Amino acid sequence: DGIVMGGGVGVSAHASLRIVTERSRVAMPETGIGFVPDVGxxxxxxxxxxxxxxxxxxxxxxxxxxxxxxxxxxxxYVPTRRLPELTEALAASATAHEVARTVRSFSEEPPAGELAAQRDWIDAC
Known part of the structure; x- marks a missing residue:
């Protein structure tokens, strides 16, 4: 429910369930200074x-x-306000299948982002 950058992206992005909220910011800022992202x-x-x-x-x-x-x-995407409820439901989940089903049941459409509207010029470059 916040910032995930650099190696945190590399580690978390390989998980089987990756959840973001409206407060999430995801980045690999090391690329901006010429470093190559690590951890995949x-x-x-x-x-x-x-x-x-x-x-x-x-x-x-x-x-x-x-x-x-x-x-x-x-x-x-799970809204921040629902995280306590999700945490409680996950604690009651006994199997990986139940965990996945629980997360899906809390998942919603996120507020609009910026990149989808910019795909034309990004893909053209």
Whole structure:
């Protein structure tokens, strides 16, 4: 429910369930100063649709929930206000299947992001 940057993206983005909230900011700022993302970050950026990964790699731009979902850096959006309820429901989940089902049941559409509207020029570059 906050900032995930650099190695934190690399570690968390390989998890089976990745949740973002309206307060989430996801970035690999090391790319902005010429460093290559570690912990599999380059793989994650390469897997982003179109040229979004290239854009993020070249700019070091941070993204919110909708853009993290669009780029494949997260799987589910859960509003911050629902996190205590989600935590309680997850504590009652006994299997990985139940955990996944629980997270899906709390998942909602995120507020609009910025990258989807900019795909034309990003992909054209």
């Amino acid at each position: 970050g380059t793989h994650l950026l390469a897997a982003a649709p179109g040229e979004l990964g290239t854009h993020l790699a070249l700019t070091g731009r941070s993204v919110g929930a909708a853009d993290a979902l669009l780029c494949g850096l997260a799987d589910h």
